[in-house]
Amino acid sequence: MKSLLSKSLLSYVLSIFLLVFITGCLLSQIVDNYIFLISILIMEFIVMVIILLHIFENYIKPIQVATKTITKLVDGNYWSRFHYKSNGMSAVLGNEINKLARDLNQLSTQQDMKTEQLSTVIENTECGLVLIDEKGYIHLVNRTFISMFDKTHQDYIGSLYYDVLDDEEIHQTIQHTFLYERKIKETFSTVHGHYLEIVGAPIFNEKGHLNGSVLVLYDITEFKKLESIRKDFVANVSHELKTPITSIRGFAETLEEGAMNEEVLRKEFIKIIHGESKRLQLLIEDLLTLSRLENDEFKLMRTPVSMKELLNEIGLMGEQIATEKGINYIVKAEEDITLLADHDKLKQVLINLLANAVHYTPQHGVVTLDMDKIDDQLRIRIKDTGIGIDEQDLPRIFERFYRIDKARSRNTGGTGLGLAITKHIVEVHDGQILVESELDVGTTFTILLPIHT
Numbered sequence: 001m002k003s004l005l006s007k008s009l010l011s012y013v014l015s016i017f018l019l020v021f022i023t024g025c026l027l028s029q030i031v032d033n034y035i036f037l038i039s040i041l042i043m044e045f046i047v048m049v050i051i052l053l054h055i056f057e058n059y060i061k062p063i064q065v066a067t068k069t070i071t072k073l074v075d076g077n078y079w080s081r082f083h084y085k086s087n088g089m090s091a092v093l094g095n096e097i098n099k100l101a102r103d104l105n106q107l108s109t110q111q112d113m114k115t116e117q118l119s120t121v122i123e124n125t126e127c128g129l130v131l132i133d134e135k136g137y138i139h140l141v142n143r144t145f146i147s148m149f150d151k152t153h154q155d156y157i158g159s160l161y162y163d164v165l166d167d168e169e170i171h172q173t174i175q176h177t178f179l180y181e182r183k184i185k186e187t188f189s190t191v192h193g194h195y196l197e198i199v200g201a202p203i204f205n206e207k208g209h210l211n212g213s214v215l216v217l218y219d220i221t222e223f224k225k226l227e228s229i230r231k232d233f234v235a236n237v238s239h240e241l242k243t244p245i246t247s248i249r250g251f252a253e254t255l256e257e258g259a260m261n262e263e264v265l266r267k268e269f270i271k272i273i274h275g276e277s278k279r280l281q282l283l284i285e286d287l288l289t290l291s292r293l294e295n296d297e298f299k300l301m302r303t304p305v306s307m308k309e310l311l312n313e314i315g316l317m318g319e320q321i322a323t324e325k326g327i328n329y330i331v332k333a334e335e336d337i338t339l340l341a342d343h344d345k346l347k348q349v350l351i352n353l354l355a356n357a358v359h360y361t362p363q364h365g366v367v368t369l370d371m372d373k374i375d376d377q378l379r380i381r382i383k384d385t386g387i388g389i390d391e392q393d394l395p396r397i398f399e400r401f402y403r404i405d406k407a408r409s410r411n412t413g414g415t416g417l418g419l420a421i422t423k424h425i426v427e428v429h430d431g432q433i434l435v436e437s438e439l440d441v442g443t444t445f446t447i448l449l450p451i452h453t
């Protein structure tokens, strides 16, 4: 650019010299006075230089500055502006260049913002994303996808999908997406024990040609777990209901077939039918309680509950079932504590734990219920000197229908739902329930409840 400018400047200077020379030659023919001639030529030279400087300042220099600015804009520097004091056409040119630069700047800022927003969404979405071109090269993987497998971002980008993705199901999904040019969905489990759902979708260009594919991976492990819990629960409920119903039906049929006429058998069978129907009723009541507790709309009926009064209420029942079995029942509660709680639900918790303690404690054993205050929490402990719980069973006893000794628990009339209900009630009161136990020594259940003031 500079050389171009100096060349044109040189040609201007040469033209002036040529013009002055020609004018000098012409004037020398008519003017004899050399001094006059030289003065005219000097004057002409000065005028020419002034004109040249004017042209340079007003036309050549602005074009030079404008060209520089445009080159910077082309290179992506949208902050570049035309800074030159000019007027006339070059001022208009400068203004237009600056307007263009401002627009480009604004567009580029908007573009940057959109790109940033898009990458934030891609990076922070809960599902894994992978972008593959039509040749099978990976162009994009997001953070969630990386967290699903063992490799790093660098391992994936620019690699062929079959070199870096190990799961056969992913390969198949990609191949089918390319082959059938439509959305493909698969579910598979990874080596880390995760369940993934993969959806492959083809990408087409504006001409409708296949350009690549995008893979979306969802971690459905939690969903699968819930599904299996639900299946287990349905199977358990069916089994639990089937047992008493089969028994009732069997004894009713035997009665019908003739046992009705034998008084001893009749009495015995009717007693069994009555017992089984009571068990059925208990089971249904427990199932209903659980379902109510798990309902989203379930609300506790919180009222101020005097814990000493509550212990007195269940005291009689506790004493009765304990004495029936020859068990010593002790209550230790010095201070009365008032809790903002659901009275009936709390009572149910204590009765469940007390009944279990008595059930699983042999004759001459001791069941102790003590209550005290630790910091801002109420602590209730129900301790027995019973059969205890094996270490391996301890973490599972709060599961629905989990029984250690199934036959024995059924015989005691247990539904296997008592502790599940108990835990639920404690947790909806923002509390926690803990258990410590030693086989043949005894078990202690501890309930911690926040004291609302």
Ligand code: ADP
Pocket: 356, 357, 360, 384, 386, 387, 388, 389, 397, 402, 403, 404, 405, 409, 410, 413, 414, 415, 416, 417, 418, 419, 420, 443
């Ligand atoms: P169930 O109605 O069968 O008693 P729970 O949910 O109340 O069901 O208890 C689950 C299991 O935990 C029981 O079957 C029993 O094996 C065990 N269990 C509960 N409380 C005690 C306890 N105090 N001592 C020993 N085992 C207990």
